[in-house]
Amino acid sequence: MASSILASARAEPAPSRARRTRGLAAGGAVFVALLLVAALAAPLIAPADPIRQSLRGRLSAPTLSGADGKAHLLGTDHLGRDVLSRVIYGARVSLLVGFAAVIVGGLVGATLGLVAGFRGGWTDSVIMTLADAQLAFPFILLAIGIIAVLGPSFPTLIVVIGLSGWVTYARVLRSQVLVLRSREFVDAIHALGGSVARVITRHVLPNVLSSLVVIATLELARAIVLEATLSFLGLGVQPPTPSWGGMVHEGREYLDSAWWISTAPGIVLMLTSIVVSRTGDWLRDLLDPTLRGE
C-alpha cells in the first residue's frame, strides 16, 4: 500500500497541490495556536463567565446586543450562558484531559514495552497478550462500564482514556529494544558494567523519539474525541463545567429552535480532531513512514 501512495504522490501536479497543502497547513497551525491561547488564557479572553446563568437571556441567537446589553457572538444556551465563553473554556477541558491522557497512556505503554523487551520470556508474552486482548475489543464499552461504576471524575476520565491507548507505545518500544538487544554494543555496555537505564536513555529513547511524537499526536486526537464522546453520553466531564461533548448533548433538545448551542462546540471539536490527526499523519510521513498502517 505504501508504494502506491508514494507513486500517487509523485504523480500529483506539484505546484498547485503544494500551494494548497501549504495553505491548509498554515490554516491548521493558526487553528492550533488559537486553541492553545483559548485554553491557556480562557479567563482573559472569554467575554463572559461560562457558568453564570441568566434567565432573561435564555436561548438568544448569535447577536451583538443581547437582552443584557452584551454581545453574544455564538448566542446563549438554555440557561442563558454565553456559548462562546463556554466553547473557550471547553478548549481548556478538552486539551487538559487530552494531554493528561496521552501522558498516562504514554508512560504506561512505554514502561510495559521496555519491560517486555528487556525481560523477554513469559513477562513479554503476558504483556503482549494483554495488548492483543485489548485491541480485540472496543474499548469505549469497557470505559463506559468502568466510569458507570466508579463515577465520572477528572482522574477517572484521564486514567481510563489514557489506558485505552497504551498498546501502540508499548509495541514500538518493545520492538526497538528487541532490535538493540541483538546488537553487540549493548552486550559491550553490559560487559563494561553499564546499566539498563543507560541503554534506555542513551540508545532506546533517542531511536524511538520521533515515533513516540507521531503516536502521541495521533493519540491526542483520539483522546480528545473520546473525552467529548463520553461527556456527550453524560459519563465524562460533569455539568456545569463546560466541555464540548457535554455542550453538544445539552443543545440536543434545542436543535430545532437554538441550533447554535450544539453546533458551535461541535464544529470546534470536529476541526480540532481533523487538524490534530492530520498533523499526526503529516508528522508520520515526515519523521517515520514505517508507522503507516498502525
Add this chain to the structure above:
Amino acid sequence: MRGFLPFVASRLIRAAIALWLVSTVVFVVMRLSGDPVPLLLPPDAPQSEFARVRAELGLDRPIPVQYVVFLGNVLRGDFGQSIHFRQSAFRVVLGYLPATFELGLAAFALALVVALPIGVVSAVKRNSAVDQATMGLALVGQSAPTFFIGILLILIVSLNLGLLPTSGREGWPSLILPALTLGAFAMASIARLTRSSVLEVLGADYIRTARAKGVSEAVVVAKHTLKNAAVPIVTITGLQFGTLLGGAVVTETVFAWPGIGRLAIQSIYNRDYPVVQCTVFISAVLFIVINFCVDMIYGLLDPRVRSS
C-alpha cells in the same frame, strides 16, 4: 491447508484470553462499585433482611470464591436480575439485541454500497475534482466524532429539510440517518482503502500488459483490477464491522434507537449494574466472535497471514 489448524488454535486461544480478561475486569469493577444490596432493598429494611440478601447473592463469601462463581455464572449467561426490569439481565439484553443488529447491518451495507464505487472511481479518475472532493470528505468522515455527525444529520436532514424522522425505530425511514451516522467512519475508511488498493493494482505490470494488448479500459478496471484489489478490502471491511459495535452506543443514544447501546447508557442512569455488565460482556463476545471469523476468512484467503 498446511498450517491452518495451528493458526485457528492460536486465534482461539487469543479470543478466549480476551473473553477471560473482559470478564475479570467486569468482576473487579463490580466489586469496586461497593455493596449492591442497598439498591435492591428499601432503606428501612431490617438488618436481617440485608444479611439474607447478601448471603443469597453470595456476597458473604471470600472474594476468590465469588470470582470463581462469577466466571461460572458468566459461562451460563447468568448476570443476575435486572433491578429496573425485574427479570434476568441476560434476557433483557437479548430483547434489545435485534435492533442493534438491524442498525449494524444497515450501516455496514450502506457503507459498502457508497464506499466501494467511490473508491474505485477516485482511483481510476485520480486527481480529478471527484477524487479530491470525495477523499477530502473521507478524511473528515474518519476524524469527525460520530455523535456530532449524527447531530448534524438531524439538524440538516430532519429539521431543516424535514425529510426523515429525528429518532425512534418506526419503519425504514427512521433507519437511514442512524445507519449513515454509524457507517460514516467505516464508509470513509473503506473508500480510502479501496482507492489505494485499486491504485496499487493499476500500477502493476500485468495491467500494463493488458492495456498493451489493447484491452479496453472498462475491462481492465472491471476484470483485471477489482479482483486483485479485493483481498485487502475484504479484510479491512470485516474489521470495520467489529468497530461498528462500539459506535452503536453513541449512535443509538443520539437517535433514541432501542438497541443494546442505548440500553447500556440508560441502565447506567438507572444504576442497573447487572444489565450494564451484561451489555458490556455481550458486546465484547460479539466483537471477539466477529473478529475471529474475519481472521479465519483472511487466513483462508491469504496463507501468509497464518505464520505471523
